[in-house]
């Protein structure tokens with residue numbers, strides 16, 4: 001939620017965060033910060049149940065690994081970018097990052113396998129998405145639709161659109177290619193604690209609504 005709240009139009013997320021933090025304090029929950037939950041730490045507490053809410057991590061899906069490529073999550077967390085930027089991915093996080101950087105004065109090009117404006121950010125709530133698409137259409141952001149990444153070089157990407165191939169260059173290349181659930185801890189704990197309940201993005205990356213809803217039901221089950 002901290003990453004979402006970094007976006008200018010989502011600053012009201014801080015209100016939800018403040019409310020949730022207030023509830024935790026009011027209920028006297030023992031919160032251990034800067035603590036990596038692992039088998040040893042959890043075993044130590046001898047819990048009757050573990051509710052796993054380990055979330056998801058950004059997925060980078062490229063023909064080969066390239067350490068110069070950064071993720072949209074890093075950008076929203078404050079990482080500096082160059083003036084010319086390429087963004088890979090046409091989902092909500094890619095589109096919101098594109099708008100965020102364009103409004104900061106970057107020249108942004110989005111590369112996506114999706115086939116047109118009407119296919120962008122389909123993982124977003126309807127009204128917010130309609131407004132975002134309107135702003136994107138009126139923006140200076142360039143789009144390369146129906147594109148496939150063929151090769152990644154330093155500061156450039158070879159993209160194919162059917163028969164056509166072109167190299168696109170930028171100072172910063174940003175991956176916004178979705179996320180994958182963090183399930184390592186679930187695998188480590190299986191069979192070792194009496195009850196495990198997984199909630200939120202660690203089940204499958206979705207939205208805060210599902211995470212909160214599943215957290216509520218997990219609380220009723222233990």
Ligand SMILES: Cc1cc2nc3c(=O)[nH]c(=O)nc-3n(C[C@H](O)[C@H](O)[C@H](O)COP(=O)(O)OP(=O)(O)OC[C@H]3O[C@@H](n4cnc5c(N)ncnc54)[C@H](O)[C@@H]3O)c2cc1C
Nearest residue numbers: 001003004036037053054055056200201206207208209211
């Ligand atoms: C840029 C962006 C914009 C978004 N916008 C929206 C939006 O507009 N509306 C919406 O509903 N959703 C939005 N989402 C999605 C939403 O933020 C997630 O669906 C939601 O935060 C999932 O909650 P969660 O508790 O499952 O996981 P998270 O919020 O990811 O929390 C998981 C936490 O567990 C920690 N963790 C992982 N492993 C361990 C471990 N072993 N020990 C201790 N801690 C650990 C992680 O560090 C993290 O702090 C957005 C996401 C992003 C990235």
